[in-house]
Structure formats: structure tokens, C-alpha cells
Amino acid sequence: MSVWDRGGPPADYQPGSEIEGYLQAMAARDPGFELGSFLREAQGVFEDVTRNWSELDADASRPFMLPELWDAHREGIDAMRSEALRPVVEQLSVQDVRLVGAWLEDAWDCLLVRFTASSTDYKLNRKGKKVGDSSLRSWVEEWTFAKPMTDLTPASVPPGAHCPNCGAPGQGTVRCPYCGQLRTSGRGFREVWKAASIEELYTR
Ligand SMILES: [Zn+2]
Numbered sequence: 001m002s003v004w005d006r007g008g009p010p011a012d013y014q015p016g017s018e019i020e021g022y023l024q025a026m027a028a029r030d031p032g033f034e035l036g037s038f039l040r041e042a043q044g045v046f047e048d049v050t051r052n053w054s055e056l057d058a059d060a061s062r063p064f065m066l067p068e069l070w071d072a073h074r075e076g077i078d079a080m081r082s083e084a085l086r087p088v089v090e091q092l093s094v095q096d097v098r099l100v101g102a103w104l105e106d107a108w109d110c111l112l113v114r115f116t117a118s119s120t121d122y123k124l125n126r127k128g129k130k131v132g133d134s135s136l137r138s139w140v141e142e143w144t145f146a147k148p149m150t151d152l153t154p155a156s157v158p159p160g161a162h163c164p165n166c167g168a169p170g171q172g173t174v175r176c177p178y179c180g181q182l183r184t185s186g187r188g189f190r191e192v193w194k195a196a197s198i199e200e201l202y203t204r
Pocket of ligand 1: 163164165166167168176177178179180181
């Protein structure tokens with residue numbers, strides 16, 4: 001998972017109070033935003049993109065990324081292909097997801113999410129032979145998710161309301177147990193929030 005590596009951990013992070021202040025200001029103009037749902041959905045994107053990477057499937061991740069990030073992602077996958085290597089990310093498990101930054105940039109809301117995960121990370125060559133250490137390892141990545149500040153995060157419908165997607169009876173859950181979709185009205189989370197950057201911090 002080193003194709004996006006841009007060096008070591010950042011020297012400094014925003015203080016929690018500044019992040020909190022940004023979220024409050026954003027919530028005033030984006031009432032559908034709720035941190036817990038945002039982090040769950042961000043984790044879903046993280047898991048899907050990581051699995052697509054293991055399948056060398058750049059196109060599958062394209063809808064979740066801003067064009068500049070996707071270009072870099074595709075280049076990394078093309079480089080793997082040209083060496084006839086396939087990265088094998090198995091037993092993916094996310095241990096921790098947290099918000100570590102929030103700021104406005106060119107009228108985009110930017111939220112920095114840190115994922116701590118573990119998986120295998122070896123490669124298979126064209127003969128199907130393992131290249132590298134196949135043991136589980138822990139790794140940390142920080143992803144910036146961004147949306148234009150005028151865009152609205154889809155709001156969850158009230159617990160008792162029918163599912164807006166399939167009409168199933170109301171449930172007190174974020175995701176509908178019948179159709180698997182978010183119980184939100186309007187556009188989906190992934191149509192609004194896009195991955196804008198990915199940085200690998202360090203591995204243990
Ligand atoms: Zn449903």
C-alpha cells in the first residue's frame with residue numbers, strides 16, 4: 001500500500017477544539033451531517049477502495065475519488081500491472097477510525113480521517129508465487145474527504161419512517177436491514193463526499 005506514500009506523519013495536527021468548531025459551523029449550513037454516520041460511511045469507502053486495489057480494479061474506485069486522486073491511484077495500479085504483480089490485501093480489519101482535521105479549502109469542506117487497519121500485504125507474481133512477507137501487519141492511512149461547501153450531506157430519515165429506498169418499515173438503524181442502503185433521503189453519501197487524498201503514515 002505504498003503507492004501513495006508521501007513521507008512520514010505530519011508534524012502537527014489541528015487541536016480538537018478547532019476541529020469541533022469547524023464541525024459546528026458546518027452543521028449550521030449542512031444539517032444532515034452527523035459525525036458518527038460520516039465516519040461509518042468513510043470506513044465503507046476505505047474498505048471498498050482497499051479491496052479494489054487488491055483486485056487491481058481502478059475503475060471500481062473511480063466514483064469515490066476526486067479526479068486528481070484517482071489519476072494517481074490508477075497510475076499505482078498500472079505500475080503493479082506492468083510488473084505483473086498483484087497486491088494481496090486479505091483479512092482486512094479496521095481497528096480505529098477518527099477525525100483528525102477539518103478545514104475549508106477553495107470553498108470545499110475537507111475532513112481528514114485516520115484509519116488504523118490490519119491485513120496481509122504481500123504480492124503475487126505472474127507465476128502465482130508470493131513476493132514479500134505474508135504475515136498480518138498493521139498500517140495507518142489518512143484520507144481527506146471533501147465536498148463543495150454548498151453541497152448537503154444526505155440526512156437520515158427519522159427512526160420510525162419507512163426506508164426511502166425500498167419502503168421497508170421503519171427501523172432505528174442508519175442502514176436499512178432489508179435493502180442495505182443508507183436510510184437517507186436525496187443523494188447518497190458517496191455522491192456528495194469524495195476521497196481527495198490518501199497518505200500512508202507508517203507501518204508497524
Ligand atoms: Zn430499504
